[in-house]
Amino acid sequence: MTEQSGAIAPQATFTSGTPVVLSLTDAELRRGERVLWSGLDLELRRGEFIAVLGPNGSGKTSLLHAILGRLPLSAGTLLIDGRPPRRGSDLIGYIPQQRAVAPHMPLRARDLVRLGVDGHRWGLPLGSRGLRRRIDELLTEVGAHAYADMPLGLLSGGEQQRVRVAQALATDPALLLCDEPLLSLDPHHQHAIVDLLDRRRRAHGAAVLFVTHELNPVLPLVDRVLYLAGGRFRVGTPDEVMTSSVLSDLYGGPVEVVRAHGRYLIAGAPIPHHPDHAEGVQS
Numbered sequence: 001m002t003e004q005s006g007a008i009a010p011q012a013t014f015t016s017g018t019p020v021v022l023s024l025t026d027a028e029l030r031r032g033e034r035v036l037w038s039g040l041d042l043e044l045r046r047g048e049f050i051a052v053l054g055p056n057g058s059g060k061t062s063l064l065h066a067i068l069g070r071l072p073l074s075a076g077t078l079l080i081d082g083r084p085p086r087r088g089s090d091l092i093g094y095i096p097q098q099r100a101v102a103p104h105m106p107l108r109a110r111d112l113v114r115l116g117v118d119g120h121r122w123g124l125p126l127g128s129r130g131l132r133r134r135i136d137e138l139l140t141e142v143g144a145h146a147y148a149d150m151p152l153g154l155l156s157g158g159e160q161q162r163v164r165v166a167q168a169l170a171t172d173p174a175l176l177l178c179d180e181p182l183l184s185l186d187p188h189h190q191h192a193i194v195d196l197l198d199r200r201r202r203a204h205g206a207a208v209l210f211v212t213h214e215l216n217p218v219l220p221l222v223d224r225v226l227y228l229a230g231g232r233f234r235v236g237t238p239d240e241v242m243t244s245s246v247l248s249d250l251y252g253g254p255v256e257v258v259r260a261h262g263r264y265l266i267a268g269a270p271i272p273h274h275p276d277h278a279e280g281v282q283s
């Protein structure tokens with residue numbers, strides 16, 4: 001059984017009158033012959049935080065790619081701020097899954113953030129002084145200014161992740177898509193990244209769709225959970241979804257969920273191997 005931490009109750013930053021940023025209606029996504037999920041109805045409002053959980057291959061990253069306009073739905077509709085998705089939208093900030101950066105790669109932290117600032121810009125480019133100021137502001141916001149001129153490949157995983165967050169915030173997005181941003185970070189760095197995202201959500205009303213295998217580190221922020229498994233899904237508050245009966249139903253086998261001290265302890269989900277998990281245990 002694995003233990004996941006998180007003790008504070010989430011404080012809603014949105015109401016039913018808050019604008020909807022993302023809406024999926026009767027959405028289906030296929031990859032090849034396989035239906036990853038279907039019949040998905042989901043609305044995400046400004047300031048709302050949804051954790052996306054599910055075993056390997058259940059279609060979590062593919063959902064983000066559909067929202068980014070990289071993968072078309074096979075059925076249903078997907079709207080971002082009322083319009084169909086398109087690549088490079090200023091409305092979306094994206095923190096992709098971490099990949100190793102070669103130490104000799106000449107890209108500095110500020111270069112990566114610059115891609116976020118002017119890679120999206122349609123209008124007049126920022127003057128070089130304005131551009132530098134904006135990049136400095138973003139790096140300062142995430143506490144990464146000290147290593148602005150360091151090659152990315154020489155930064156630690158946690159430092160790189162801060163820089164990726166700065167890049168994702170560059171256009172002041174209404175929607176943040178985060179693909180396992182806490183992977184391989186120690187609890188201190190996990191907390192720092194979660195805190196950055198939460199501050200942005202509260203100060204700017206960004207909605208967050210957060211793909212993760214570990215719910216507890218973000219539990220204080222989570223308004224709802226979208227759990228994908230075996231081509232099916234459940235959406236609801238953590239207490240509605242993270243139950244033995246819901247997860248046993250989704251997995252088609254016995255799963256035990258215990259809530260203790262504001263944490264979920266889960267055992268028995270029949271998942272394929274994942275590097276971050278003990279066998280047979282799932283968040």
Ligand SMILES: Nc1ncnc2c1ncn2[C@@H]1O[C@H](COP(=O)(O)OP(=O)(O)OP(=O)(O)O)[C@@H](O)[C@H]1O
Nearest residue numbers: 031032034036054055056057058059060061062063
């Ligand atoms: N380019 C592709 N062409 C065809 N199938 C693909 C492609 N990329 C991914 N898939 C398949 O789509 C399925 C869903 O992949 P996806 O990466 O969305 O899952 P995931 O839930 O994010 O998994 P993980 O937890 O391992 O990151 C997988 O079975 C995968 O093999």
